[in-house]
Amino acid sequence: MPEFSLTPDQESLRDLARKFARTEMAPHAAECDRTARFPEEIYRKAYDLGLMNLNVPTEFGGSGLGLFEQCLIVEELAYGCAGMTTSIIANCLALEPILLGGSPEQRRRFLTPFCASYQLASFALTEPSGGSDAGAIRTRARRDGDAYVLEGEKCFITNAPHASLYTVFATVDPERKHKGIAAFVVPRSAKGVSPGKDEEKMGHRASSTGTVRFEGVRVPAEDRLGEEGDGFSIAMRTLDQTRTPIGALATGIAQAALDLAAAYSLKRETFGKPISEHQAIQIKLANMAQAVHAARLLTWHAAWTIDHGGKGTLESSIAKCFASDAALDVADEAIQTFGGYGYMKEYPVEKLLRDAKLTQIYEGANEIQRTVIARELLRAYQ
Amino acid sequence: MEIVVCVKPVPEAETRLRVAADGARLDAEGVKFVLAGYDESAVEQALLLKEAVAGSTVHAIALGPAPRTEEVLRAAVALGCDKASWIEVPSGGSDDPLDAARILAAAIRGLPHDLVLCGKQAGDDESGLVAGALAEALGVPGFGYVVDLRWDAARSRFTFHRAVESGQESWECPGPIVIGLQQAWNDPRTAKLPAILKSRKATITKIAASGAAASVATPEKFELPAPRTGAKMIEYRTPQEAAEKLVRILREDAKVFP
Numbered sequence: 001m002p003e004f005s006l007t008p009d010q011e012s013l014r015d016l017a018r019k020f021a022r023t024e025m026a027p028h029a030a031e032c033d034r035t036a037r038f039p040e041e042i043y044r045k046a047y048d049l050g051l052m053n054l055n056v057p058t059e060f061g062g063s064g065l066g067l068f069e070q071c072l073i074v075e076e077l078a079y080g081c082a083g084m085t086t087s088i089i090a091n092c093l094a095l096e097p098i099l100l101g102g103s104p105e106q107r108r109r110f111l112t113p114f115c116a117s118y119q120l121a122s123f124a125l126t127e128p129s130g131g132s133d134a135g136a137i138r139t140r141a142r143r144d145g146d147a148y149v150l151e152g153e154k155c156f157i158t159n160a161p162h163a164s165l166y167t168v169f170a171t172v173d174p175e176r177k178h179k180g181i182a183a184f185v186v187p188r189s190a191k192g193v194s195p196g197k198d199e200e201k202m203g204h205r206a207s208s209t210g211t212v213r214f215e216g217v218r219v220p221a222e223d224r225l226g227e228e229g230d231g232f233s234i235a236m237r238t239l240d241q242t243r244t245p246i247g248a249l250a251t252g253i254a255q256a257a258l259d260l261a262a263a264y265s266l267k268r269e270t271f272g273k274p275i276s277e278h279q280a281i282q283i284k285l286a287n288m289a290q291a292v293h294a295a296r297l298l299t300w301h302a303a304w305t306i307d308h309g310g311k312g313t314l315e316s317s318i319a320k321c322f323a324s325d326a327a328l329d330v331a332d333e334a335i336q337t338f339g340g341y342g343y344m345k346e347y348p349v350e351k352l353l354r355d356a357k358l359t360q361i362y363e364g365a366n367e368i369q370r371t372v373i374a375r376e377l378l379r380a381y382q
Numbered sequence: 383m384e385i386v387v388c389v390k391p392v393p394e395a396e397t398r399l400r401v402a403a404d405g406a407r408l409d410a411e412g413v414k415f416v417l418a419g420y421d422e423s424a425v426e427q428a429l430l431l432k433e434a435v436a437g438s439t440v441h442a443i444a445l446g447p448a449p450r451t452e453e454v455l456r457a458a459v460a461l462g463c464d465k466a467s468w469i470e471v472p473s474g475g476s477d478d479p480l481d482a483a484r485i486l487a488a489a490i491r492g493l494p495h496d497l498v499l500c501g502k503q504a505g506d507d508e509s510g511l512v513a514g515a516l517a518e519a520l521g522v523p524g525f526g527y528v529v530d531l532r533w534d535a536a537r538s539r540f541t542f543h544r545a546v547e548s549g550q551e552s553w554e555c556p557g558p559i560v561i562g563l564q565q566a567w568n569d570p571r572t573a574k575l576p577a578i579l580k581s582r583k584a585t586i587t588k589i590a591a592s593g594a595a596a597s598v599a600t601p602e603k604f605e606l607p608a609p610r611t612g613a614k615m616i617e618y619r620t621p622q623e624a625a626e627k628l629v630r631i632l633r634e635d636a637k638v639f640p
Contacts, residue, residue: 008453009582012460016578050575063575267615 004300010072013065017073020049021080029081032206033351036198038162039084039206046088047118051077055092055099055241060107061115062095067241067303071248075296078252082355083206085249086362087120090158090207093242093363094121097167097183100241101225101234110185114165122163124154124212125235132368134169134235135178139214141170146221148172148184150192150214156362160210161195164188168214169231181231185223192217203354240313243363244306247299247319250327250359254295257327257334257352258288264338275337284337288330295323314376321369324359331356383438383533383557384494387428388486388512389458391415391450392505399606406601408506410473415450417457420501422570424563427531428499429462429571435533441465441493445485445591447473452586460573460581467493467587477507478599483515488593490520496557497540502527502564513562519593523555526562 006014024042032039046052054070056062065073070092077085098110114121130136139152150170154160166186173180186193196211225234262285265276275281302319306312331353335342342349360366393399394414402409417425425442432438442458444451448470455466469489490498498520503510510526517524531542540559544551573581614631618624632638 008449008456009579012456012578012582013575016573016575019572048574049572058576269615 006072010069013069014072014076016049017051017076018079020046020051021077025077025080025084029084029206030348030351032081033083033203034205034345036200036205038087038198038208040162042084043087043120044118046077052088052118053091053095053115054089056095056111056115057099060111062111066307067244068300068307070245071299071303074245074248075252075255075299078249079256081206082249082253082352082359083204085252086204086358087159087207089242089245089249090123091121092245093158093238094123094163094165094167096238096241097123097225097234098185100237101183101230102185106185106223106225110165119165120159120163121165121167122157122160122212123238124157124160124166124168126154126156128153128155128211132365135181135232137169137171137181138174139168139170140174141172141182141184141219143172143221144218148182148219148221148224150184150186150217150219153211153213155211156199156209157195157212159208160212161198161208163195166193166212167225169235170214171231172228176229178232179229181235182228183225183231183234184219185225186214186217186219190217190219202357203351204358239364240311240316241306243316243320243369244299244302244312246359246363247295247302247316247323250320250323250356251292251295251299253352253356253359254288254292254323254327254330257331257349257356258285258292260349260352261285261288261334261337281337284333288333291326291330295319295326298322314373317364317369317372317376320359320363321366321373324356324366327356327359328353383431383435383496385428385431385438385440385497385499386490386493386495387421387424387440387442387458387463387499388501388516389421389425389442389444389454390418390501390504390506391444391446391454392418401604401606406604407477408604410450415453417454418501418505420503420505420563421454422461422501423565424499424501425458425461425463426570427563428497431497431531431533432462435535439464439494441467441495443467443469443486443489443493443589445469445471445482447471455586456581456584457573459584460578461571462573462577465587466584467589469589469591471591477601479507479509479511480515481594483512483519484593484595485591486512487516487519488591489589490516492589496559498522498558498560500560500562502562510562513560517560520558520560522558522560524560524562525553525555527564528561529564531561531563 024045028039050063053062054065058064074089098107127138141148141150168184168186169181171180172182192215194213199209265281266274268275298319302312302315305315334349338347338349341347394416397414400409428440432440440463442455442463444455451468455468459466469485500513513526514524527544528542534541539554539556541554616624616627
């Protein structure tokens with residue numbers, strides 16, 4: 001039988017993240033959103049408390065959590081500020097290829113020094129010519145003796161300007177499409193690595209997103225993860241792991257929107273009574289509550305499936321896709337509940353809508369998620 | 383230095399409170415209990431002293447029912463306490479702070495202690511009596527509302543201050559001593575994730591409750607404050623409009639101004 005109550009251990013992890021989100025993140029969320037400031041002091045505190053390298057085993061200095069516990073934490077953090085959460089969990093995404101594709105020696109060599117202090121890493125897959133079509137990567141890796149030479153540009157890379165380490169996907173032979181892709185670990189300090197400027201974004205403005213150029217970057221062959229053709233599989237298996245926490249992140253945004261809307265509806269009066277007593281608002285709140293609840297349970301189920309050894313491709317795609325769509329809808333309805341005030345930047349709900357939008361796009365656009373869901377689904381009927 | 387710090391589970395500030403069926407107590411059903419804020423300060427003070435005095439041990443002790451008492455002891459261990467002891471008493475037992483002090487004293491007598499720290503009062507019933515009564519029961523000096531507690535190693539004495547009306551007292555005293563702490567020098571620390579996970583496996587030693595006297599005091603009635611009414615929200619577009627509307631209300635409705 002499924003078990004839906006959290007263990008005391010899980011509750012204590014959730015409480016830690018909740019406290020951090022509400023006391024350290026939320027008070028700075030509006031200011032960072034307005035000014036697009038990257039609040040490194042908050043990220044440093046998140047690292048100090050063990051909220052950063054959640055998926056890295058403790059033997060390498062990470063927190064060593066399962067996906068379910070990661071999701072509990074990510075939802076709470078996103079409740080405080082989705083943008084900050086994106087930057088806090090970007091290390092999980094960037095380091096996952098090393099966990100999945102690295103040899104024991106590589107895991108020790110890269111992860112142990114990285115996790116020993118506050119550092120950021122970036123997952124560098126997307127290119128200006130396309131993100132979802134990962135097989136069409138143009139960044140080249142040319143073999144030169146005992147090294148590779150990287151040439152190309154990556155874009156929309158979270159934390160890129162602040163990262164000290166990149167996991168980079170490049171092709172050794174574009175003709176070989178998916179089978180020509182290789183994954184590399186590249187330090188920021190390598191000659192020829194140049195992060196570009198921060199992008200101006202609609203939401204997630206406390207997070208930093210930018211390009212990274214690789215110009216004649218020499219990467220020792222021993223820093224390649226897996227074999228030459230393993231890169232695409234490493235990238236896809238990475239996203240299978242990190243997609244579910246995006247469902248949790250979206251759930252956190254949706255819960256924040258619901259809480260704000262419900263509290264406001266009890267205070268705001270029209271026609272002589274609180275708007276919570278008007279059926280029109282009650283129906284909105286009921287629909288929002290259903291969406292939040294379903295998003296959370298789908299996310300929990302996907303995380304549970306993967307933690308119990310399942311591949312979870314279908315479950316995590318459903319969770320990410322549903323929760324991100326729910327987050328946008330719930331944020332939208334929260335604004336509607338606030339009426340004109342909801343549209344004003346002085347109130348916190350419009351930020352939630354802008355933040356929710358990205359969850360439909362990044363870590364696999366929802367169109368790709370639906371393609372994956374349909375493929376997995378139809379396989380069962382063939 | 384052997385430091386004992388007393389902690390108490392209290393309802394989380396945001397939890398919704400209900401009156402129990404007997405009308406005399408808080409209904410604990412579904413209430414989330416946490417380490418009391420004042421006790422967090424006491425734990426922080428204990429840890430600061432431990433860091434300042436090499437070879438110190440911090441022993442957290444709590445009195446109360448399962449599971450909430452065990453949970454706050456784990457929270458204290460996650461913050462850095464070395465040991466934890468739980469005196470299990472049933473929920474709905476004596477509410478008399480003097481009883482709590484007697485039971486704690488009976489347990490603490492069996493533990494090495496140079497310093498016994500308490501928060502200045504509990505975060506729920508706010509009695510503020512346990513630290514003083516505990517000092518009396520242990521037969522050692524006791525001070526309440528203490529700030530800036532330090533250990534003067536050269537003179538083997540504790541030094542501390544008490545903020546009093548229009549001034550500050552400065553004291554020194556050798557141990558053992560009981561201190562009810564006003565606040566820590568710093569903001570209480572937050573437990574880190576690895577320490578939280580480790581605390582889940584920590585040994586919580588059970589101590590049998592003893593020393594309670596037949597309490598003559600019993601709670602009679604527990605009431606939640608009545609919700610306030612009559613608040614008026616002023617809607618406005620500009621600060622000027624808000625001020626004008628407020629002045630009109632103060633003049634015409636409340637008649638604060640002529």
